[in-house]
Amino acid sequence: MAKLPVSVDKIIEEFGPHKAYPPQGGFYGTNEPDKLVKTHCCYCGMQCGIQLKVKDNKIAGFEPWMEFPFNEGRLCPKGVQRYMQNNHPDRLLSPIQRVEGKGFEPIGWDQAMDKTVSEIKRIQKTYGNDAFAMLSGVSLTNEKSYMIGKFARVALKTANLDYNGRLCMVSAGGGNKKAFGLDRSSNSWADLKHAEVIIVAGANISETFPTLTHYIWQARDNGAKLIVVDPRMIPLARTADLHLPIRPGGDSALFGAMLKILVDNDWLDHDFIDNHTSGFAETIEAVKDYDLEWAEEQTGISKELILEAATMWGKAKTSFLLHARGIEHHTKGVENVLSCINLVLATGRIGKPYCGYGTITGQGNGQGGREHGHKCDQLPGNRDITNPEHRKYISEVWGIDEKDMPGKGLTAYEQIEAIHRGEIKGLISICFNPLVSLPNNNFVREALDKLEFYVCIDTFLCETARHADIVMAGSLHEEEEGTVTTAEGRVVKINEAITPPHNARRDGEIIMEIADRLGAGDKFNFATSEDIFNELRVASKGGTADYYGITYQRVEENMGVFWPCPSLDHPGTPRLWEDRNFETPDGKAHFNPVKYRPASEVTDKEFPVVLTTGRVVSQYLSGTSTRRIGKLVDQYPEPLLEIHPKLALQYGIENRDLVKVKTRRGEAYFPAHVVETIREDTVFIPYHWGGKSSANQLTIGNLDPISKIPEFKVCACQLFPTTEKGSKERTDTAYQSWL
Amino acid sequence: MSETKYNQEMAFFVDMQRCIGCHACEMACAECETNGQESMIHVNYVDRAVSTQTTVQVCMHCEDPTCANVCPADAIHQDDFGVVHSADTSRCIGCSNCVLACPFGVPKKMEEAELMMKCNMCYDRTSAGKKPMCATVCPSQALYYGTKEEIEKMRPDSVPVNSFLFGKQEVNTKVNIMMPKGTHQLIIE
Numbered sequence: 001m002a003k004l005p006v007s008v009d010k011i012i013e014e015f016g017p018h019k020a021y022p023p024q025g026g027f028y029g030t031n032e033p034d035k036l037v038k039t040h041c042c043y044c045g046m047q048c049g050i051q052l053k054v055k056d057n058k059i060a061g062f063e064p065w066m067e068f069p070f071n072e073g074r075l076c077p078k079g080v081q082r083y084m085q086n087n088h089p090d091r092l093l094s095p096i097q098r099v100e101g102k103g104f105e106p107i108g109w110d111q112a113m114d115k116t117v118s119e120i121k122r123i124q125k126t127y128g129n130d131a132f133a134m135l136s137g138v139s140l141t142n143e144k145s146y147m148i149g150k151f152a153r154v155a156l157k158t159a160n161l162d163y164n165g166r167l168c169m170v171s172a173g174g175g176n177k178k179a180f181g182l183d184r185s186s187n188s189w190a191d192l193k194h195a196e197v198i199i200v201a202g203a204n205i206s207e208t209f210p211t212l213t214h215y216i217w218q219a220r221d222n223g224a225k226l227i228v229v230d231p232r233m234i235p236l237a238r239t240a241d242l243h244l245p246i247r248p249g250g251d252s253a254l255f256g257a258m259l260k261i262l263v264d265n266d267w268l269d270h271d272f273i274d275n276h277t278s279g280f281a282e283t284i285e286a287v288k289d290y291d292l293e294w295a296e297e298q299t300g301i302s303k304e305l306i307l308e309a310a311t312m313w314g315k316a317k318t319s320f321l322l323h324a325r326g327i328e329h330h331t332k333g334v335e336n337v338l339s340c341i342n343l344v345l346a347t348g349r350i351g352k353p354y355c356g357y358g359t360i361t362g363q364g365n366g367q368g369g370r371e372h373g374h375k376c377d378q379l380p381g382n383r384d385i386t387n388p389e390h391r392k393y394i395s396e397v398w399g400i401d402e403k404d405m406p407g408k409g410l411t412a413y414e415q416i417e418a419i420h421r422g423e424i425k426g427l428i429s430i431c432f433n434p435l436v437s438l439p440n441n442n443f444v445r446e447a448l449d450k451l452e453f454y455v456c457i458d459t460f461l462c463e464t465a466r467h468a469d470i471v472m473a474g475s476l477h478e479e480e481e482g483t484v485t486t487a488e489g490r491v492v493k494i495n496e497a498i499t500p501p502h503n504a505r506r507d508g509e510i511i512m513e514i515a516d517r518l519g520a521g522d523k524f525n526f527a528t529s530e531d532i533f534n535e536l537r538v539a540s541k542g543g544t545a546d547y548y549g550i551t552y553q554r555v556e557e558n559m560g561v562f563w564p565c566p567s568l569d570h571p572g573t574p575r576l577w578e579d580r581n582f583e584t585p586d587g588k589a590h591f592n593p594v595k596y597r598p599a600s601e602v603t604d605k606e607f608p609v610v611l612t613t614g615r616v617v618s619q620y621l622s623g624t625s626t627r628r629i630g631k632l633v634d635q636y637p638e639p640l641l642e643i644h645p646k647l648a649l650q651y652g653i654e655n656r657d658l659v660k661v662k663t664r665r666g667e668a669y670f671p672a673h674v675v676e677t678i679r680e681d682t683v684f685i686p687y688h689w690g691g692k693s694s695a696n697q698l699t700i701g702n703l704d705p706i707s708k709i710p711e712f713k714v715c716a717c718q719l720f721p722t723t724e725k726g727s728k729e730r731t732d733t734a735y736q737s738w739l
Numbered sequence: 740m741s742e743t744k745y746n747q748e749m750a751f752f753v754d755m756q757r758c759i760g761c762h763a764c765e766m767a768c769a770e771c772e773t774n775g776q777e778s779m780i781h782v783n784y785v786d787r788a789v790s791t792q793t794t795v796q797v798c799m800h801c802e803d804p805t806c807a808n809v810c811p812a813d814a815i816h817q818d819d820f821g822v823v824h825s826a827d828t829s830r831c832i833g834c835s836n837c838v839l840a841c842p843f844g845v846p847k848k849m850e851e852a853e854l855m856m857k858c859n860m861c862y863d864r865t866s867a868g869k870k871p872m873c874a875t876v877c878p879s880q881a882l883y884y885g886t887k888e889e890i891e892k893m894r895p896d897s898v899p900v901n902s903f904l905f906g907k908q909e910v911n912t913k914v915n916i917m918m919p920k921g922t923h924q925l926i927i928e
Contacts (some may be wrong), residue, residue, distance in 0.1 A: 024776050031772055075767070076761050151878055206759035210763065211878040217757050218893075233791060235760055236759070625913045631769075675789075677789075677790065684870075
């Protein structure tokens with residue numbers, strides 16, 4: 001039974017979220033720490049270098065790390081406050097178990113392990129191995145990501161392992177594999193500095209990757225033109241040379257029309273196209289009718305702006321195109337990505353200094369965590385679980401019979417659907433809070449309630465964990481050594497600053513003990529994180545994401561090494577494709593024809609307004625940690641409905657009025673934030689909150705056919721003004737996720 | 740003062756065009772032990788209804804500080820390097836003269852403590868050869884701490900301005916505001 005054991009208010013009272021603040025003079029020892037530990041921020045894909053102050057095995061504060069080359073001390077508000085988790089009063093300090101009518105009670109590790117393993121065995125014996133699924137996350141290190149991939153296949157013996165990267169950058173991964181045969185940003189961020197033109201499409205850099213802003217501003221100091229494609233006037237767009245306020249869902253129409261303009265004006269690199277690419281003819285055939293009138297209609301951007309953007313891009317000698325979830329969270333996410341890549345390939349501006357392209361990975365280890373077997377269709381080194389040679393190689397590394405290696409499983413949202421249908425009966429999750437982060441989350445809640453057994457490993461009792469039978473107290477980023485791979489492909493070192501508090505344990509130890517109790521202990525005989533990394537190196541050898549030449553020592557000595565790095569004497573690869581030798585079977589970069597098609601749910605008379613979702617600078621993902629940090633909560637305490645004054649006037653909505661937003665999935669109330677910085681036909685709600693404040697009660701669970709990413713960025717809604725104003729009580733309690 | 744590593748060539752620069760309104764500077768400023776979790780730097784929207792433009796206000800460290808001049812208790816001290824320090828807690832009488840007189844609206848009276856508090860250019864850090872906390876963490880480098888030559892070389896389209904005309908009062912400051920090239924003085928009517 002995975003229903004709440006008691007009312008949600010009782011759970012919140014005991015486990016939070018509660019807001020924590022540092023004491024007035026700082027934590028004990030902040031002025032005289034025992035040591036400063038060089039590590040990285042636990043949040044976004046920038047993985048900024050930071051030093052944590054440690055006193056008596058507790059985190060006492062932070063000190064900027066000036067020498068780390070990406071950020072040179074710079075941090076965002078989340079980075080400044082990230083040290084607040086270790087001392088947090090909500091921190092889980094031992095395993096707990098669900099007790100009907102009472103809530104959650106502390107238990108010993110033996111009891112938690114016995115119950116978990118007996119339930120895994122019971123469910124798998126009764127319903128088959130795949131009836132027990134695993135959901136993981138890429139805020140975990142490379143070592144944990146790798147080990148979980150192995151754990152699910154070798155110890156749990158299930159095909160159904162997937163991860164929250166499925167909500168993050170899988171569309172980019174799908175597009176990059178098709179076009180380049182490899183899934184990584186093609187350049188380090190250093191190539192931004194002297195690019196003549198930068199396109200930022202669907203990437204709210206100044207709120208989601210704030211420290212990358214410095215690189216964009218530096219480029220502009222050097223004369224770069226900045227083009228921002230976003231339905232909202234995000235902070236980065238405010239001073240941009242061009243802001244293209246696109247209607248959500250119009251991305252591939254815009255990029256298709258721009259490609260046609262490049263072709264019509266012969267702003268093409270024929271030598272590159274002829275010698276190093278394939279598929280150009282079919283690709284331009286697909287966009288031959290995409291004239292400016294058509295594009296204006298599909299995108300909601302004026303003809304003049306589209307032409308100006310294409311002209312800037314077409315005439316540039318160097319350029320960098322960046323995108324993120326804004327174009328990827330769509331049922332045509334892969335197509336949107338490919339339509340961007342087509343613009344890059346047509347101008348041949350890749351694999352050269354200041355010529356770059358890349359997705360900006362959102363999660364801390366969104367890059368590394370998507371390379372080493374964390375996904376339902378993947379084995380380490382970004383290998384394919386359906387490829388016989390790949391299966392054979394990894395089976396040998398793992399010491400198992402290839403026949404025992406499970407096949408391709410269900411993706412994250414498909415797992416939830418299978419739970420809802422009653423096909424998956426048991427679940428283990430780590431580092432994933434689907435009740436907040438998945439679309440149509442009332443459906444997700446129904447699914448969780450149907451599980452026969454759910455065990456969650458986490459540091460805090462996240463909203464999803466409220467439905468668990470057992471919660472195992474795991475470790476924070478600073479409590480376990482490892483590596484992560486940043487959004488630019490740089491493998492960096494996460495150093496253990498402190499040990500987990502009280503009876504909490506390192507995630508790696510928890511996974512290894514479950515594996516041991518499931519009879520696979522001999523396959524998880526790792527004494528240190530470095531042992532795991534060394535096995536990962538071998539497992540990745542020869543794959544597209546080749547880490548073989550990267551060692552802990554090299555990472556520390558060089559402040560990171562860029563993969564691919566196939567041998568110990570290889571310097572690493574900050575800039576891909578300098579040799580024009582792409583990782584596709586024919587060695588060429590592939591153009592892919594993209595025909596525009598509408599979003600899965602478009603507006604109509606009944607649901608006339610476009611709803612899009614996104615993030616705010618003070619929160620990270622589903623807020624499991626950031627909704628517990630007082631200053632971050634106070635900065636933006638509750639999700640607001642951003643609405644243009646003209647649309648607001650049409651409905652008689654004034655600033656702070658409480659508005660009911662309704663979609664075909666559900667309805668929820670949000671105070672209006674009437675601002676001119678959004679399109680007139682679109683409303684925006686940030687998604688980091690749970691319960692009644694969750695934007696994902698409204699979003700749609702339709703998936704991209706290739707990447708299986710949900711369409712968070714566009715659906716149709718109705719607006720109903722109420723006579724109430726947003727109340728102080730609502731504002732003050734939104735972070736807690738009341739039902 | 741002879742032991743200090745304070746480098747007088749280093750200056751503080753604010754570029755509002757670069758500010759992304761993230762509040763990292765406030766968060767980091769408040770971490771300083773002497774600030775007691777209160778930030779001495781403030782980020783505000785200019786008019787959120789129409790724009791995401793934010794401004795950031797920090798003590799400008801005037802060459803001839805009005806706050807010190809109007810202080811009846813002689814509590815506000817300007818050191819040999821031109822840094823204007825927070826009111827000396829043993830002298831400050833909480834009269835708010837400085838709060839009312841500052842042309843930039845910087846000093847705040849901490850009502851609970853009945854004391855004035857303001858930025859002292861992270862004296863603990865700058866006198867030890869480090870950068871102020873806010874300018875260290877600022878992810879967009881809207882806040883920059885370095886030499887005038889460095890910033891003029893890095894940002895060729897703008898110039899640092901440290902002269903302000905408030906009506907008839909000319910105020911010259913240690914802190915610079917980055918303005919479009921050709922600007923020499925900011926005139927506030």
